[in-house]
Amino acid sequence: xxxxxxxxxxxxxxxxxxxxxxxxxxxxxxxxxxxxxxxxxxxxxxxxxxxxxxxxxxxxxxxxxxxxxxxxxxxxxxxxxxxxxxxxxxxxxxxxxxxxxxxxxxxxxxxxxxxxxxxxxxxxxxxxxxxxxxxxxxxxxxxxxxxxxxxxxxxxxxxxxxxxxxxxxxxxxxxxxxxxxxxxxxxxxxxxxxxxxxxxxxxxxxxxxxxxxxxxxxxxxxxxxxxxxxxxxxxxxxxxxxxxxxxxxxxxxxxxxxxxxxxxxxxxxxxxxxxxxxxxxxxxxxxxxxxxxxxxxxxxxxxxxxxxxxxxxxxxxxxxxxxxx
Amino acid sequence: xxxxxxxxxxxxxxxxxxxxxxxxxxxxxxxxxxxxxxxxxxxxxxxxxxxxxxxxxxxxxxxxxxxxxxxxxxxxxxxxxxxxxxxxxxxxxxxxxxxxxxxxxxxxxxxxxxxxxxxxxxxxxxxxxxxxxxxxxxxxxxxxxxxxxxxxxxxxxxxxxxxxxxxxxxxxxxxxxxxxxxxxxxxxxxxxxxxxxxxxxxxxxxxxxxxxxxxxxxxxxxxxxxxxxxxxxxxxxxxxxxxxxxxxxxxxxxxxxxxxxxxxxxxxxxxxxx
Numbered sequence: 001x002x003x004x005x006x007x008x009x010x011x012x013x014x015x016x017x018x019x020x021x022x023x024x025x026x027x028x029x030x031x032x033x034x035x036x037x038x039x040x041x042x043x044x045x046x047x048x049x050x051x052x053x054x055x056x057x058x059x060x061x062x063x064x065x066x067x068x069x070x071x072x073x074x075x076x077x078x079x080x081x082x083x084x085x086x087x088x089x090x091x092x093x094x095x096x097x098x099x100x101x102x103x104x105x106x107x108x109x110x111x112x113x114x115x116x117x118x119x120x121x122x123x124x125x126x127x128x129x130x131x132x133x134x135x136x137x138x139x140x141x142x143x144x145x146x147x148x149x150x151x152x153x154x155x156x157x158x159x160x161x162x163x164x165x166x167x168x169x170x171x172x173x174x175x176x177x178x179x180x181x182x183x184x185x186x187x188x189x190x191x192x193x194x195x196x197x198x199x200x201x202x203x204x205x206x207x208x209x210x211x212x213x214x215x216x217x218x219x220x221x222x223x224x225x226x227x228x229x230x231x232x233x234x235x236x237x238x239x240x241x242x243x244x245x246x247x248x249x250x251x252x253x254x255x256x257x258x259x260x261x262x263x264x265x266x267x268x269x270x271x272x273x274x275x276x277x278x279x280x281x282x283x284x285x286x287x288x289x290x291x292x293x294x295x296x297x298x299x300x301x302x303x304x305x306x307x308x309x310x311x312x313x314x315x316x317x318x319x320x321x322x323x324x325x
Numbered sequence: 326x327x328x329x330x331x332x333x334x335x336x337x338x339x340x341x342x343x344x345x346x347x348x349x350x351x352x353x354x355x356x357x358x359x360x361x362x363x364x365x366x367x368x369x370x371x372x373x374x375x376x377x378x379x380x381x382x383x384x385x386x387x388x389x390x391x392x393x394x395x396x397x398x399x400x401x402x403x404x405x406x407x408x409x410x411x412x413x414x415x416x417x418x419x420x421x422x423x424x425x426x427x428x429x430x431x432x433x434x435x436x437x438x439x440x441x442x443x444x445x446x447x448x449x450x451x452x453x454x455x456x457x458x459x460x461x462x463x464x465x466x467x468x469x470x471x472x473x474x475x476x477x478x479x480x481x482x483x484x485x486x487x488x489x490x491x492x493x494x495x496x497x498x499x500x501x502x503x504x505x506x507x508x509x510x511x512x513x514x515x516x517x518x519x520x521x522x523x524x525x526x527x528x529x530x531x532x533x534x535x536x537x538x539x540x541x542x543x544x545x546x547x548x549x550x551x552x553x554x555x556x557x558x559x560x561x562x563x564x565x566x567x568x569x570x571x572x573x574x575x576x577x578x579x580x581x582x583x584x585x586x587x588x589x590x591x592x593x594x595x596x597x598x599x
Contacts, residue, residue, distance in 0.1 A: 163528075163547060163548075164556075165547065165548030165552045165553045165556050166548075166553060166556060166557050167553065167557065167559075167561070167562075167565070169547065169548075170546050170547060170548065170553070170565070170566060171574050172574070173532075173574065173575070173576050174528070174546075174547035174548070175527040175528040175531075175532045175545075175546065175547040175576075176532045176576055178497075178528040178529070178547070179497075179501055179527075179528050179529050179530070179531075179532035179533050180532075180533070182497055182498050182501035182502070182528075182529055183501040183502065183504055183505040183508075183533055184505070186498070186501065186502035186505050187505050187509075202485075202494060202525070203485075203494070203497060203524075203525055203528045203529075203547075206494055206495075206497060206498060207528075209498075210498050210502070222491060223490065223491060223494070224485050224486075224487055224489075224490050224491060224493050224494040224525075225485070225487050229552075230487050233487065234407035234408070234487060234488075235407055235408060236408075243407075244407075247403065247405055247406065247407065248403070248487075248490050248491075249403045249490055249491070250490070250491070254491075255491055258402070258491060258492065260491050260492075260495060306502075307502055307506070310495060310498045310499045310502055311463065311499055311502070311503075313456075313492060313495035313496075313498075313499060314455075314456030314457075314459055314460050314492055314495065314496060314499065315400050315402040315456050315489075315492055316397055316398065316399060316400060316456045316457045316460055317397075317398050317399075317400050318396045318397055318398065319396035319397075319398055319425065320396060
């Protein structure tokens with residue numbers, strides 16, 4: 001069951017009303033089809049209206065929905081049986097907050113790596129709410145090296161509140177693990193496609209996000225810090241979370257405009273959590289569209305373009321330009 | 326006293342302009358003595374935060390530092406306003422520090438060897454990394470690769486600059502990719518971490534030195550101690566995330582006293598490359 005959002009209340013109420021009327025209709029005593037049709041039209045209009053006008057903070061909530069398609073859900077829809085999960089960093093352990101493995105999407109063999117959240121509290125505790133430890137990032141890097149060796153393109157699914165802030169994570173070098181991935185991903189000699197499927201939480205997201213193409217789902221977010229963290233630090237007031245979400249410009253359309261991502265994947269009305277298959281289909285479309293040209297490219301050129309892509313990110317000016325302006 | 330007297334009366338130096346308390350032993354230290362003593366506490370030898378130009382002087386041969394990109398300035402790509410607009414914060418930081426951004430980069434010689442040096446300035450918005458910091462550092466990393474001259478970066482930063490949002494985050498990828506390229510041409514990158522080096526700076530270029538050095542007692546980590554305490558609801562052990570802790574956990578090559586930092590870096594470079 002989908003969790004109810006405040007902004008969805010009137011939609012859910014009307015949907016309940018439709019069900020009631022349908023139940024009465026089914027008894028056959030009265031014909032309510034006109035009423036049902038009218039309310040259905042109203043609900044559709046309302047859904048379009050609500051989901052077409054979500055505030056950044058509301059989008060953040062949709063991005064974090066407990067039924068949002070996770071990496072393993074997407075793998076199931078994309079690869080079916082043709083997937084083998086591979087575990088462990090060969091250094092310390094296996095981090096359940098990142099999953100990885102080899103699979104086939106259509107005719108294409110791929111390496112898939114992604115953050116993994118749970119769909120209930122128990123699973124979320126096991127997955128540490130999708131917040132990796134260093135061994136998760138090191139597992140991801142090991143998989144990328146395996147992919148490189150066998151010429152498999154890499155598909156990365158990004159969905160994390162961030163890298164875990166804890167004692168063990170610091171002891172085992174969370175900074176080193178993230179930094180190492182950023183540097184090494186820039187040199188992996190196979191194509192890398194990244195999809196922000198839910199929450200792109202800061203360095204913990206970027207650590208598997210240095211790709212040749214980066215896409216975001218319509219109701220996903222990608223940000224330097226969470227809205228809550230930003231409100232606490234810059235406003236010194238956790239109640240300013242909504243303002244912070246707006247100020248951070250963390251939605252897909254903002255990032256496309258800023259030249260950080262390459263495209264936006266549409267979601268069904270009401271969000272991807274209502275239809276995992278459609279989310280997977282959208283991903284497959286992008287893979288089929290972008291992978292052939294990247295696979296055809298000479299590896300040196302691929303790396304050169306990947307370098308240039310991130311090299312060009314940033315906005316600044318020169319004092320002289322300001323004076324002459 | 327008339328309004329004229331009020332205006333022209335010399336402003337009394339506030340005590341904090343003259344002295345500082347040692348954060349470790351609480352000793353009262355005169356600023357002019359501190360500057361002469363490399364900002365080391367005369368009582369307990371604690372390494373206090375060192376101002377930008379003192380740091381550059383510490384690590385380079387006399388008058389050899391030539392700044393690059395000093396005219397580069399941040400813009401406000403998000404039109405970011407929290408309790409005040411970002412351009413206002415920026416103007417205040419520029420006024421306070423008399424520099425345009427949170428890092429100074431340039432060419433210099435270190436014991437006669439040509440190097441590129443970047444020094445972060447914690448006084449400028451907590452040394453936070455936005456587009457300009459990322460761009461300036463990437464530029465010296467690329468110059469180092471082109472001219473086969475070692476690159477040294479002294480970090481002092483709370484992490485990525487929130488006011489530039491996703492652009493700040495991407496500087497982590499940009500600088501790290503530039504280090505990968507430097508690695509490929511076997512030009513040394515020496516990372517010197519000073520108090521504090523955390524967040525997106527620690528989780529990108531600062532951790533990627535061929536040699537990672539820290540000053541004694543520096544706070545170094547991914548997450549700040551307050552965030553960790555709030556997350557795990559435990560008090561953190563004494564010395565957690567300090568230089569010695571990182572050395573013991575294999576994250577640093579060495580912890581080096583400020584007095585011998587320049588000589589040690591010179592020796593490392595001499596031994597790594599002819």
